[in-house]
Amino acid sequence: MAVGIRGKGRPKLTETAEIDLAIREATLQAMLEHGEAATMHAIAQAAGLSRKSLYARYPNKQALFVGIIRDALTNAEALQYEGGGSAEERLLHYIEAALAAITRPESQALQHLLRRDHGYISALKTEMLDATRKIFFAPLAALLGEAKAAGELAIDDVEATARATIQLIFAEGLRPDDDRPRGLTHGLRGDYAAFLTRLLTRGLTPRRP
Structure with missing residues (x-):
């Protein structure tokens, strides 16, 4: 414009x-x-x-x-994902949406900038933490809390589980590269989302007597 x-x-x-x-x-x-x-x-x-x-x-x-960047982080909205289906299906949709969000070209460009100059991280630390909580953590904690309340997933600590899940998502989606940002392709995103969903839900599925 x-x-x-x-x-x-x-x-x-x-x-x-x-x-x-x-x-x-x-x-x-x-x-x-x-x-x-x-x-x-x-x-x-x-x-x-x-x-x-x-x-x-x-x-x-x-x-x-x-x-x-501060303006963009401050005005960011919670991650949107398809919320229907079982807890496993909802978690899969969430992980797919999260991976898509952090591997978009604009997200990758921002990650590259932050890696190249840590001064931006220092200046934007508070906003980055707040945005991460609003975009990723709050929707996932709500999903896990609902699944726990419905007896779909056996979760002792919803917040700790949400933090660990986000770390696993970021670990694969935010892969460092000295020359340029590199993210998962669409097909690999789907494969990793399915793998991570199975890993989490099998470990959290309530045991039946």
């Missing part, structure tokens, strides 16, 4: 919102395509702004990236 180079004067509220949206879209696209190699000049051009207008909002590229 390009808003065009503005003339002199203070922007109106509607213009400010349009400028902020243009900067956010241009920055996210630049991060996806170029990562840390993206420049303030290129982002300003893509947003339809002058470099002066961009620097007036963000003093440098790290501040820009931190601001845009």
Whole structure:
């Protein structure tokens, strides 16, 4: 979205919102395509702004990236997945959705950026933890809690089980690479989701007398 180079004067509220949206879209696209190699000049051009207008909002590229990522994390929504069927089916759908989310190109670009410059992790630690809890942990804890209450799964500690499950999902979906992000293909995502679901449900299935 390009808003065009503005003339002199203070922007109106509607213009400010349009400028902020243009900067956010241009920055996210630049991060996806170029990562840390993206420049303030290129982002300003893509947003339809002058470099002066961009620097007036963000003093440098790290501040820009931190601001845009923080906004994205703060406004992230809980993971959506198909909620019908048995506990095993619901868990499979959740794991498939989680793997798809963390292997999307934009997610992989963010992971690569964070690996390349740990300063972003320090600046965004609180937001990253909050977003992880909202996006991944809360829906899974609710799923496991419902399955426990219904007697479908034998779970002693729902929160601990949810944390361990998320760690297993992230361990396979967030695989480090020195050159570029690398994630599971669609077919491998399905295979790993099925494997992890079987591993968890067989260990949590109540024993019948």
